[in-house]
Amino acid sequence: MRPDTVEDYLKAIYELQEKYGRAKTSALSVRLGVTPGSVTDMLKRLAGQTPRLVRYQPHQGVTLTDRGNRRALAVIRRHRLLETFLHDVLGFSWDEVHAEAEKLEHCLSERLTEALANYLNHPACDPHGDPIPSGEGEIQMPAGxxxxxxxxxxxxxxxxxxxxxxxxxxxxxxxxxxxxxxxxxxxxxxxxxxxxxxxxxxxxxxxxxxxxxxxxxxxxxxx
Ligand SMILES: [Zn+2]
Missing domain, CATH: 2.30.30.90 (Ferrous iron transport protein A (FeoA))
Known part of the structure; x- marks a missing residue:
């Protein structure tokens, strides 16, 4: 499994779980732009990995383990810091930043991520109001x-x-x-x-x- 693909899955599962309590295969397939069949294959492989990142029950959907949750929050932190940098510093519009951040989020080292957070003065939210997890994996939900x-x-x-x-x-x-x-x-x-x-x-x-x-x-x- 490519690390980028694993990160994309963990992030998508996190976001669906946040909204619906769990991530269903059909919703993941729409979100990731792949067939439901390949989502099912990937979920089985992910669930079989040690240490375990996800819990998967056929027809029920998937949820993240604590370890999976931490990995997802680390990718989300990179993604949202990148969106903020592209928007606030480089002047990209809020509809452009997501696609760029999707590509860059996998290549940032921890050192570069923390340098970026420092440079941006540790923003609480990205340009869409999505909360940015801290380096320790804490996330503060905005009121609304x-x-x-x-x-x-x-x-x-x-x-x-x-x-x-x-x-x-x-x-x-x-x-x-x-x-x-x-x-x-x-x-x-x-x-x-x-x-x-x-x-x-x-x-x-x-x-x-x-x-x-x-x-x-x-x-x-x-x-
Ligand atoms: Zn965003």
């Missing part, structure tokens, strides 16, 4: 809950955007959505969960709307 669960009519501070899809991120950026932006929900459609929002643009309020799936991946808290 999905827009789809928040009430209309009050100012909400955007804390995290869990989307990786470039088009969705570009759409949000065109509408001035970023971490720290303040929006107000005007209306939630009871039919399909579509949400209409306003955001301040200078002295004007700019209105736009997002679908239910996107709203579930944007987190905010009352500002």
């Amino acid at each position: 809950c999905p827009l789809s669960e928040l009430p209309a009519g009050q100012p909400l501070l955007i804390t995290r955007v869990r989307l990786q899809d470039r088009e969705a991120l570009q759409y949000l950026a065109r509408n001035r959505i970023r971490i720290g932006a303040v929006v107000t929900i005007v209306e939630k459609s009871p039919l399909d969960g579509q949400i209409s929002l306003t955001i301040r643009r200078g002295r004007k309020q700019h209105a736009f709307s997002i679908g239910a799936a996107v709203a579930a991946d944007i987190e905010a808290r009352p500002s």
